[in-house]
Amino acid sequence: ATGGWIACLGFTLLALAWLITTWTAWRRILVRNTEAHRRWMMRSYALTFAAVTLRLWLPLFTGAFGMDFIPAYQIIAWLCWVPNLLVGEWMIRRLSNPVQTG
DSSP, X not given: XXXXXXXXXXXXXXXXXXXXXXXXXXXXXHTTOHHHHHHHHHHHHHHHTHHHHHHHHHHIIIIISOOOHHHXXXXXXXXXXXXXXXXXXXXXXXXXXXXXXX
């Protein structure tokens, strides 16, 4: 991978996490557990969206921050999916425990 072992590890873990979340979601829907399926698909989507966030971060790091491509790519190999997954987890928890108003 471009960016050496740091980027390679980031993208390898992304690929494994995406496969595991998607496979788990598929297994949950096979047993008609729609709630668990929904949660796992939210995780899978958050990881799939890494392709978009990578393309958003890269010009920001190389253009606006003026970083060289390789160090920027090493950071973005992780930044493109870890925050997505954290936001996905936050959304899952938020939707599972809605705030009561009134």
